[in-house]
Structures are given as structure tokens and as C-alpha cells.
Amino acid sequence: MELPELAALQHGDETAWDAAFDWLWPTAFAIAQLKLQPFLPEDIEDVAIEALEELVEKVRSVKAVEELKPLAASIAHHRAVSRLRERFAQKRGAGQVESLDKARDGDCPAPEPAAAESALAGLDEAELAGLLAELGADLKPELRGILEDFFVCGLSYEQIAAKRSVAVGTVGVYLKRGLEALRKAGQRQPKLLKELEAFLR
Amino acid sequence: MKPMNDQRFFDLAMKAIAHQASDAERAELDGLLAGNPALRSELGRLQAEAALAKEALSLVEASTAPAGKLPAYARDRLQTKVWESLGRPVEAGGKPDRSLAWGWRWWLGLAAAATAVIVGLVVFFAPASQVVVQVAVLDLAGTTRGASDADEALLRQTWQGAELRTFAAGDPLGPWLKTWPRNRGGTVVKVLYDRAAGEVQVTGQQAGRMFAKTFTVGAGLAASLKQVEEYLAAETRAKSDPDRRTNR
Numbered sequence: 001m002e003l004p005e006l007a008a009l010q011h012g013d014e015t016a017w018d019a020a021f022d023w024l025w026p027t028a029f030a031i032a033q034l035k036l037q038p039f040l041p042e043d044i045e046d047v048a049i050e051a052l053e054e055l056v057e058k059v060r061s062v063k064a065v066e067e068l069k070p071l072a073a074s075i076a077h078h079r080a081v082s083r084l085r086e087r088f089a090q091k092r093g094a095g096q097v098e099s100l101d102k103a104r105d106g107d108c109p110a111p112e113p114a115a116a117e118s119a120l121a122g123l124d125e126a127e128l129a130g131l132l133a134e135l136g137a138d139l140k141p142e143l144r145g146i147l148e149d150f151f152v153c154g155l156s157y158e159q160i161a162a163k164r165s166v167a168v169g170t171v172g173v174y175l176k177r178g179l180e181a182l183r184k185a186g187q188r189q190p191k192l193l194k195e196l197e198a199f200l201r
Numbered sequence: 202m203k204p205m206n207d208q209r210f211f212d213l214a215m216k217a218i219a220h221q222a223s224d225a226e227r228a229e230l231d232g233l234l235a236g237n238p239a240l241r242s243e244l245g246r247l248q249a250e251a252a253l254a255k256e257a258l259s260l261v262e263a264s265t266a267p268a269g270k271l272p273a274y275a276r277d278r279l280q281t282k283v284w285e286s287l288g289r290p291v292e293a294g295g296k297p298d299r300s301l302a303w304g305w306r307w308w309l310g311l312a313a314a315a316t317a318v319i320v321g322l323v324v325f326f327a328p329a330s331q332v333v334v335q336v337a338v339l340d341l342a343g344t345t346r347g348a349s350d351a352d353e354a355l356l357r358q359t360w361q362g363a364e365l366r367t368f369a370a371g372d373p374l375g376p377w378l379k380t381w382p383r384n385r386g387g388t389v390v391k392v393l394y395d396r397a398a399g400e401v402q403v404t405g406q407q408a409g410r411m412f413a414k415t416f417t418v419g420a421g422l423a424a425s426l427k428q429v430e431e432y433l434a435a436e437t438r439a440k441s442d443p444d445r446r447t448n449r
Contacts (some may be wrong), residue, residue: 012287014280021279026269034263049275053282060287073264120256126258131370148262151255156221157212172212179250182257 006065015171020068027069028052028076035080050074057124067129074128081121085140095134134185138176146171147178210240214247257352332388339395352394352422358391359426371399385422392429394422401425405436412436 003023006032008016028048036044054075062068120128139147146164150171151156161168213230216222222230234240271279282326336356338349390405401422414432417423 010287012283014283017280017283018276021271021276024272025275027264029269030263031260034259045272046273049278052279055288056279056282069264073260077260092253093442120253120260131257132261132264135257136264139261144258144261147254148258150215150219151251152262154219156219157216172208172215175215176211179247179254182250182254186253 004058006062009065009068010062015054024052024055024068024072027071028055031076032080033075035077035084037108039084039144040087046081047083048076054079067133070129070133071125073132074123077128078121078125090143130188131185134188135140138181138185143174143178143181146174149159150175210243211247214244215251217244218248218251332390332433334392334433336360336389337391337393338399339393352396355422355426356394359430390433394418401429403429403432404432407436 002019004013004016004019009020019068025048028051029044032042032044032051036047047188051072055072058071058075059068062071120131123131134146142164146160146166149160149163150157155163157168157171160166164171166174210230210233213222213226213233216226217230222314232242268293338352338356343419390403393402394400395402399418401416401418402413403416404411406412416428416432
């Protein structure tokens with residue numbers, strides 16, 4: 001897909017924005033769905049739209065059109081987390097704390113009940129967008145696949161080895177490389193390091 | 202720690218963090234940690250990084266979602282946001298488009314006051330080409346029925362054959378403002394009378410260029426509409442006179 005021109009977007013060109021919305025919608029929707037599907041599925045579409053609305057407001061601060069996708073992801077994440085926090089706070093206030101262990105569709109298990117407690121929420125939108133862009137660009141597909149199998153889907157070393165047709169020992173090597181890459185990316189995000197330090201206390 | 206042991210510790214730590222360690226592996230990890238504060242610290246760091254990796258990778262994975270169709274209503278809402286936030290492109294001559302200021306005032310006004318909008322569409326023929334004109338009246342102040350009727354009559358008289366419609370309070374003007382009628386090779390014009398502001402805003406598109414002008418309603422709406430007609434006639438002629446396009 002050909003990306004729209006940033007200058008046209010910054011000048012409010014309707015056609016360019018139509019193309020941008022088609023390009024960015026799957027990302028904003030998927031991020032909102034990731035966070036909200038188990039708890040607030042009815043809010044997914046609204047949060048995705050709100051994220052793109054906020055993106056429109058920020059487009060003049062962007063320097064390259066490629067920055068828009070991670071920025072959309074970042075905004076959608078923060079808005080979804082805020083929505084969860086608001087809703088859970090309301091329920092706590094009303095004494096209606098329901099189980100958060102609802103099942104999640106797809107191959108991976110449900111997210112943890114603490115879905116509204118996000119280490120990444122400590123980053124501002126630009127910082128999170130930068131981190132996601134770095135991870136998306138730096139991690140080779142095979143490495144990223146193994147990391148997702150382990151950290152996101154919860155597969156064991158043996159299951160990943162079978163799925164990816166690699167030696168069990170190789171899985172650990174990949175995981176170690178992946179965390180090192182994440183650590184390097186984090187070193188370029190001072191706030192992320194602070195979040196990690198806070199977690200360690 | 203030697204590299205080999207380093208990898209072994211890492212694997213044991215990962216399995217323990219993911220609750221996948223066997224009893225034997227758990228015991229082996231405990232043995233490594235015993236009396237080794239540096240390794241305990243490293244385990245804590247790995248726990249934090251694993252939590253972060255889980256969340257960040259979920260986002261990276263989701264952000265590469267390949268498909269999904271933007272709902273039509275969402276596109277309208279988003280284009281309205283573009284209109285409100287960014288306005289229209291600056292014209293070729295570098296003159297800022299006033300439509301942004303209009304847009305904000307309208308939207309704020311729509312939220313605060315009853316709004317009556319009369320919209321019409323009429324086609325007339327100018328010497329150079331067919332021109333499609335869309336007309337709207339915005340009345341944020343809630344004009345009395347008699348005055349509204351008089352405005353409507355003037356608009357009908359100016360652009361005869363217009364089909365007039367009234368919108369309820371809160372109806373968004375954004376889609377009307379940004380949606381231009383099709384007129385292959387011709388000119389399209391929007392005329393909006395803001396009664397509260399005492400202004401008539403005219404915007405148009407002709408052969409890929411845009412033109413816009415605001416008229417103050419000083420000597421009455423009829424006089425202003427006469428000026429609008431003259432302005433549109435001049436702009437329509439500009440299509441066959443390229444020099445005029447850059448002399449606005």
C-alpha cells in the first residue's frame with residue numbers, strides 16, 4: 001500500500017486522510033481490541049476512532065509518515081488503558097467488581113487481570129510509539145515470532161521448538177537475544193528504565 | 202558467570218517466570234540463587250523485562266494487523282475531525298483559509314445553541330460551464346420564524362429551484378462542508394449564510410483550484426447575495442482566463 005504524503009495530511013487533504021485512515025484503522029482497532037476485548041468489547045470501535053481523532057490533532061508534530069502507525073498504536077493503547085481504569089474504578093466505587101478472567105478469542109490465553117496496570121502506560125505516547133517502532137524494525141520476524149510464542153501466547157520451550165522446527169536449546173538463545181534487544185531499546189527510553197526500576201523495588 | 206552457565210540460568214529463570222519449570226529445574230534455580238545476590242537481582246530484572254516484553258510484543262503484533270475495514274460512519278466522523286483540526290489546504294496564493302475559524306465557531310455554536318440549517322442545491326448555467334451551488338443558512342441565535350422565512354425566500358429567489366431542508370439542533374455541518382457534489386469538469390460552490398455572525402461565506406472548486414470569500418452582511422442580506430452572485434460570475438469566468446487564478 002502506498003503511504004499518503006505527510007505534507008498533504010498536515011494540510012488536511014481529504015483524499016490523503018482517507019488513505020491514512022484505511023492504513024491506520026487496522027492497527028488502532030487491533031490495539032484497542034487487544035486491551036478491551038475481554039472486559040469492554042463494546043468500547044473497542046469507539047476507542048479506535050478516538051485514537052485516530054487524536055492522531056489527527058498530532059499530525060503536525062510528526063516528521064515522517066512512517067511514524068504515524070506506531071503513534072496510532074501508542075495512542076490507542078493509552079486510551080484503552082484509561083478506559084479500563086475508568087470502568088474498573090467505577091465498578092469498585094459501586095461495589096461491582098466482576099471477574100476479569102474472561103476468555104480471550106484467538107490462539108493466546110486471556111490477558112492477566114491486571115490488564116489496566118500497564119508498565120507502558122508510564123511512557124508518553126511519543127515514547128511508546130518510538131519503542132514500538134524500534135521493536136518492530138529491530139526484531140527479525142523469526143525472533144519476534146518466538147518471543148511472541150513465549151511471552152504473549154505462553155508456549156513452553158518444547159512447544160515452540162516443535163512449532164518452529166528448531167532445537168529446544170535454540171529457543172532459549174532466541175529469548176535471550178530478544179530480551180537484550182528490548183533492553184537496548186529501553187535504554188533509549190529513559191522513562192521505560194524508570195518503570196523497570198520501579199517494578200524491581 | 203561463564204556464557205554456558207549464563208544461558209542455563211537464563212533458561213531456568215524464564216521457565217520459572219512463566220511457571221513452566223519442573224521441580225528439578227526449580228531446585229536447580231534455587232541452588233544457583235542461594236547465596237548469590239547478584240543472580241537474585243538478575244532474576245528480578247528478568248521478571249520485569251519479561252512483563253514488559255509481554256506487553257510490548259502484544260502491541261507490536263497488534264500494530265501489524267493486516268486488515269480491517271473502517272466503518273463508514275467512522276470515516277465521516279474522522280473527516281470531520283480533520284476539518285475541525287486542520288481546516289482546508291492553504292490556497293495557492295498562500296492566503297490562509299478562513300474556513301478553519303468558521304468550522305470552530307460553528308461547532309462550538311452547535312453545541313451551545315439551537316441550530317437551524319436550511320440547505321439547498323441548485324444548478325445554474327454560466328457562460329463557461331455548468332456550476333453547481335449548494336446553499337445553507339446557519340442560525341445559531343434561533344431566529345424568529347418570520348425572519349427565517351424572509352432569508353429563505355431571498356435564497357430561493359437568488360438560486361431558483363433550490364430544494365431547501367432544515368436540520369435539527371446538533372446536526373453536524375462538517376460533512377456538508379467537506380462533501381462536494383460531483384460536477385465533472387464544472388464548478389461547485391458552497392454558500393453559507395451565518396446569520397448570527399452576519400456573514401456569507403462562499404467557497405468553491407473549479408478545475409482543481411479553490412476559491413473563497415466572505416461577505417459581511419451590512420446593508421442587508423439581499424445586497425450581500427447580489428455581491429455573491431457577482432463574485433461567482435467573476436470566478437466562473439476565471440476558468441477561461443488563467444491569469445485570474447493567481448490574482449486573487
